[in-house]
Amino acid sequence: MPTYQYACNTCSHEFETFQTFEEASLTHCPECNGEVRKIYSAVGVVFKGSGFYKTDSVSKSSASVPASTPTPAPAPTPAPSAD
Numbered sequence: 001m002p003t004y005q006y007a008c009n010t011c012s013h014e015f016e017t018f019q020t021f022e023e024a025s026l027t028h029c030p031e032c033n034g035e036v037r038k039i040y041s042a043v044g045v046v047f048k049g050s051g052f053y054k055t056d057s058v059s060k061s062s063a064s065v066p067a068s069t070p071t072p073a074p075a076p077t078p079a080p081s082a083d
């Protein structure tokens with residue numbers, strides 16, 4: 001079921017609603033009954049290709065930590081039992 005996002009022109013109230021094509025589009029804000037506009041930010045976003053989330057080797061933009069160096073884990077501190 002498609003989700004439509006709206007924003008109110010009067011009070012800037014944003015909300016989402018589930019609608020089918022058979023239903024009429026919302027035109028009034030549920031908060032102030034003002035005029036709303038439809039936002040299409042939630043649809044049509046498709047990342048084509050693969051591996052955009054997976055860098056090949058070393059990211060030059062964030063070279064704060066060498067890839068070969070593992071993240072230094074904190075020394076295990078034995079928690080004193082509250083007895």
Ligand SMILES: [Zn+2]
Pocket residue numbers: 008009010011012013029030031032033034
């Ligand atoms: Zn409103």
